[in-house]
Amino acid sequence: MLLLALALFLTLIGPPDSAVRPPDSKPGTHRPPHHLTKGFRNPWSDEREYGFRDFFRWRQYRKEVEHSSSFRDAAALPIVEPNWLVIHEPGDSLVVTWIGHATCLVQIGGLSILTDPIFSDRCSPVSFAGPQRVTPLPLDPARLPAIDYVLISHNHYDHLDRATVRLLGNHPTWFVPLGLKAWFARQGITNTVEMDWWDSTELRNGGEVVCVPARHFSSRTPWNRNEVLWAGWVLSSGKQRFYYAGDTGYSVHFAEIGAKVGPIDLALLPIGAYKPEWFMLPMHISPQQAVQAHLDLGVERSVGIHWGTFILADEPFEEPPRLFRASAVEAGLSEDQIIVLQHGQTLVLP
């Protein structure tokens, strides 16, 4: 069990970062800076390598945190009934229903889209161990409308769940970062479009999806770190555009995305899994940084996701939305702009 726990934590959360190698510098090659001869890397200059020493330092710290009351008292948050009337008749509205963690149903320009769907009880390679859902799934997936597209940000177990992928099957088109098509093919899913950062694809209603950078990493096992790419997505349809950030640390990419593919009406930003900061911030933004990302993106509204569902890091379970709102107030933003939803809640933007 100890070995399994170690493998799970290495895979889900972190280092060692043995695959971070210098970029390919063979003369005559014009590889994008995030590409390596084999695999990918974060191209920003402030990257630092993390190793086993950091991992064990975090585990030691975690032992202390687990004795604190906030950790022990993590209990299910209230769930609310989605607005099924709007979900089944969204019209021209931009509609977001938070299903929990990074899973959102986004309806835009007549399309229904899921982000990183996970309906399983655990985000783990096995059904009997690994982080278990604390707040229950707020809806029966069978009641969802037909899904046109699914956006996959990366292959961590809390974002890419085999059982959910198989359940949704080949009906939706799956947009996936470079290198993930083969994993889907092994699940019998062939309706996939694999994209690199800044690639774009036209949607069947004339809209467009753009694969955008994220500062993160990938791994399904301790041995395949950074072999496939990680990403965020910007999707526009009709008159509206939304951004799904995936998992990401803070960097200049938010400002670049806002400048290159904005203006964006709505951003879905991760606000959980940021403590201890020295270990988590390179790969997960804090709620304060999410507010800064909102400003960098120049986006109208942001919804904080990736919190309150699974315990993946050391912050108190209910802390992320509190800090997200407090930073918004400090930045002079309103509750209309920096939004926190309850599990299952549907947000309708005209």
Ligand code: ZN
């Ligand atoms: Zn991740």
Ligand code: ZN
């Ligand atoms: Zn995640």
